[in-house]
Amino acid sequence: KQEVTQIPAALSVPEGENLVLNCSFTDSAIYNLQWFRQDPGKGLTSLLLIQSSQREQTSGRLNASLDKSSGRSTLYIAASQPGDSATYLCATITGTYKYIFGTGTRLKVLA
Amino acid sequence: NAGVTQTPKFQVLKTGQSMTLQCAQDMNHEYMSWYRQDPGMGLRLIHYSVGAGITDQGEVPNGYNVSRSTTEDFPLRLLSAAPSQTSVYFCASTPGQTNTGELFFGEGSRLTVL
Numbered sequence: 220k221q222e223v224t225q226i227p228a229a230l231s232v233p234e235g236e237n238l239v240l241n242c243s244f245t246d247s248a249i250y251n252l253q254w255f256r257q258d259p260g261k262g263l264t265s266l267l268l269i270q271s272s273q274r275e276q277t278s279g280r281l282n283a284s285l286d287k288s289s290g291r292s293t294l295y296i297a298a299s300q301p302g303d304s305a306t307y308l309c310a311t312i313t314g315t316y317k318y319i320f321g322t323g324t325r326l327k328v329l330a
Numbered sequence: 331n332a333g334v335t336q337t338p339k340f341q342v343l344k345t346g347q348s349m350t351l352q353c354a355q356d357m358n359h360e361y362m363s364w365y366r367q368d369p370g371m372g373l374r375l376i377h378y379s380v381g382a383g384i385t386d387q388g389e390v391p392n393g394y395n396v397s398r399s400t401t402e403d404f405p406l407r408l409l410s411a412a413p414s415q416t417s418v419y420f421c422a423s424t425p426g427q428t429n430t431g432e433l434f435f436g437e438g439s440r441l442t443v444l
Contacts (some may be wrong), residue, residue: 251431262334262420263435270430309372313433316361316380316424322372 221313223247232299232328240294240324247287251312254283254324255296255307257323263308266294282300299328332356332382336421337438343411343443351406351439353421359434360426362404363388366395366417373420379404411443 222245232238242252251270255263267276267283269292275284282295296303308323332415355362361377375388379398393415395407404423408415421436 251333253432255435260440262437263422263433265432265434277441278395288335310433316363316378316431318375318431318433320368320373 221249221311221319223319223321224312225260225307225309225324227324228322229327231329234299234301236299236328237295237297238299238324240296240307242292242294242321243292244283244292244311244319246311246313249287249311249313252283252285252292253310254281254292255308255310256319258305258309266307271327273316275329290325296326301328301330304328332361332421334421334434334436336419336439338439339437340440343408343441345412346407347411348407349411349419350408351419351421351441353404353406353436354402355404355421355423355434356402357425357434358401358422359423360401361400362394362421362423363405364394365420366390367420368417374434376419408441411441414436415424415441416443417441 224243253268254266257263269276269285280297287294304327306325307325308322310318333356337348366418372408379385379394385396419439422433424433
């Protein structure tokens with residue numbers, strides 16, 4: 220059974236710092252992996268989706284990588300800003316319509 | 331495009347009352363689903379649908395009913411609300427099987443059962 224883990228559960232960094240969020244999964248037979256952002260009291264917003272044939276995807280200051288063999292994905296945020304403060308979740312897409320979510324990393328960027 | 335729209339955003343019920351959470355998407359997505367999100371529990375799948383007329387149970391279906399009469403709408407019904415159903419509910423959708431599986435979420439419905 221697929222398990223998705225995100226460590227640390229919470230992270231505080233000063234503004235301007237580059238940071239890496241981690242997502243680990245136990246079953247490497249995934250189709251794709253998706254990263255989300257969730258602001259307090261809001262829904263999940265899709266940030267990046269990495270297909271199994273890709274190693275990374277970039278969007279602005281965000282870069283997500285995928286290493287299926289090691290069961291790991293990372294979300295790199297460059298030059299962090301207070302507006303990046305949110306909870307970041309990853310989800311593996313395994314089989315048809317099978318989504319397994321991590322419990323998220325709560326990020327706080329200090330001004 | 332409005333994307334995935336959920337109503338109501340907030341609701342307070344008394345134990346034993348029934349209600350329906352509405353979810354609509356205007357992206358012609360085949361797959362629609364309902365999750366609940368509780369502190370420390372993450373997102374848990376309640377019910378899902380892979381097309382009009384087709385529904386199936388997820389991880390925590392007890393106490394909830396769904397139907398899918400159209401591609402656009404996927405309402406979630408609480409038949410007799412219990413305090414354990416106090417949660418934030420999210421509807422999500424994705425295009426058909428040949429797509430990437432990218433999931434799109436609504437803004438959520440916060441339900442309190444007294």
